[in-house]
Amino acid sequence: MTAPFNFSRGKLPLLVSIPHAGTALTPEVESALSDAARPLPDTDWHIPKLYEFAQALGASVIVGNYSRMVIDLNRPADDKPLYTTATTGLYPETLFDGTAVFIPGKEPNTQQRKAALDTIWQPYHQQLQSELERMKAEHGYALLFDAHSIASHIPRLFDGKLPDLNFGTNGGKSCDELIEEHLVACAASQNQFSWVANGRFKGGYITRAYGQPSQGVHAVQLELAQCNYMDEQPPFAWRAERAEKLQPLLEQFIRSMLSSAQQIA
Template sequence: MQDWLTIREGASPLIIGFPHTGTAIPAEIEARMTSPWLARKDADWWVDRLYDFAVELDATFVRTGISRSVIDVNRDPSGVSLYPGMTTTGLCPLETFDGESLYRPGQEPDQAEIDARRAAFFDPYHAALQGQIDRLRAKGPVVLYDAHSIRSVVPRLFEGELPQFNIGDNGGTTCDGALTQGVEAACAVSGLSHIVNGRFRGGWTTRHYGQPASGVHAIQMELADRGYMVDPAGPVDETNWPSPYEPARAERMRETLRAVLTACIDFAQA
């Protein structure tokens, strides 16, 4: 197994994907980038730690340690935009969420390099996901839960402050409606803000694997990270980002996420 790819096999019918928690960047790529900090700025900071309780639910984990700035394993490899007409990043991003250039002039990856990164990192990650889906699907229905987070305020991507829980099933196409309803109900009980198919409707992973008619139900959760860390009140820079994970702040969100994941398992086992 590649040392950047982490797989934890569980027996419950729940797979959690962590596509954006990685911060590893090959040295030869980082040397061409504008700054190491910018290259890691848009990571889903601390999300794998936030969900570490899911071991107690015997969930399966698939996590890449490679930074999304190297290759984003939650983007369509064909290059088709997930959100036509809206600002988004590509398979091998050239800019941060805030529009800052990731590469020094003339150092951007060409198509041959993009293809090589896909073969080295994208394809093995998705082979691992598919392998775990196949393993658990042999026993019954499976839920693939794609775990994400983002800063609460990113004006280039969305207006205002993002709700705490952003549930995506691409308009009801990637999973049975009963699963979405169960996840939404768990979020509603928390009293924290939530939305279904708002700005984030599910990325390529959710849309690619979600085949409810075949017993594979995929759903994405995009969290506003103020639930477990401090979002800077003003501009984000190297002095204030990323802020530390705060266990006490995270407890309320973790309690809700435990209910969310339990709803996923209950749905699959019903």
Template sequence: MNQDVYTLEAARVPLLVSMPHTASAVPDDLARTMTAEGRAAIDADWHIDRLYAFARELGAGMLTPRYARYVVDLNRDPSGASLYPGRSVTELCPTTTFDEAPIYRDAPPDAAETARRISAYWRPYHDALGAELRRIRETHGVALLFDAHSIRSVVPRFFDGRLPDLNLGFGGGTTAFGEIVEGLAGIAGTSGYSHVVDGRFKGGYITRHYGAPGDGIHAIQLELAQATYMDEAPPFSFDEEKATALQAVLRDMLGWLLDWAARR
């Protein structure tokens, strides 16, 4: 299914992979108001759709947006509430890059413009996400949501030092059964990559909002350090050798989730 602001490939198995930050396009009317950094969408989760392309072979659903997070952040609360109170975060409609450079040449989006973007871009993505999770659960008895992200391994604004390679988030243990947390953490722990569970990234709005284990929907966020599969400096090149090694671990994780669902 294709829409103007997202693409949804329906799941054949009880797994949906959401990639809310993989896009880098900016509508022309908004691009004219932005700085060069804003137009370049430099904080995209680069190549995540390419990295997880193998999930189609498993029968997983795939949901991707058309436009960059600078237009509106699909992984933020539409009310504007902070996911990490007291810490530096980017807004629902970001006004600065991760390095705190301005995204807009003049005034940032006001309340009316923010509401327009929620209606035009944020809501359609979430309507599709919620509907597909419900369909999966009705079809299979359980739905698994894997929210796929990546970020530069060093971003002083958000965390000290270098980020672990694999950052699993379960909303502090609230978005999936404990056996899922243990299973995926076990794979990460033997992968050869550094990892953490519910560390700096505990899962964003998507993971925390849709994860409802008691209702048969389990949500996981995986934030990857981009150094594990790409060049973190422009032009942000995909590293085939690194990516192939990482994909073996990701395949193990998604395969484990599907095996778990089959045992339920």
């Protein structure tokens, strides 16, 4: 069985979480995928590569290895909906565009889904929680940067083209206001990429569950429009010339979180 995640420990009080870049499948899911789902279009393609600089800076990094078609690491274990608008659940049955994930009648059963929760979802969150606790014990606080991406046009989820940079802080509840202010200032200081804070994507379960600023844990989600670093159609190729323009700004965001947290501390 594929390990549920890859983890690298750094020296900074910052954990970069990448829950949706995995492509591993359980046998029951792989054999049941619809033709539309087989290319795994809702994957956060190349995000670990895009954020390689964060590990070089000294951040801890956790990357989920399994596809969200098996289980979504950014949804609560009780599968309670995070949004009132169209969304996908803990065990996605539709793609973002509304197409069925599985061949009718071949969906994973309750026992198979429970196994995915126990062996994939739980270990990822246990490691995430453990690392945040370690950072807080060592540094007095911990920062969580939840890194995501999505196709820039998905009519079922949002109208028109998604902004390039979509920050989510659960409406300001998942991090200290100074951290959000500095991130917004970084985004506003440039005109190459469009941005919004707490727009369509306010932060998923990871941001909402672990971002507890009163307890010294500050979490931010960043949802990137994929057109800025890759092709949005299969085979979802990496585009270095685009990524190289985006990565310096992403590094500014990471450094902004670190400097803001030092001021708070």
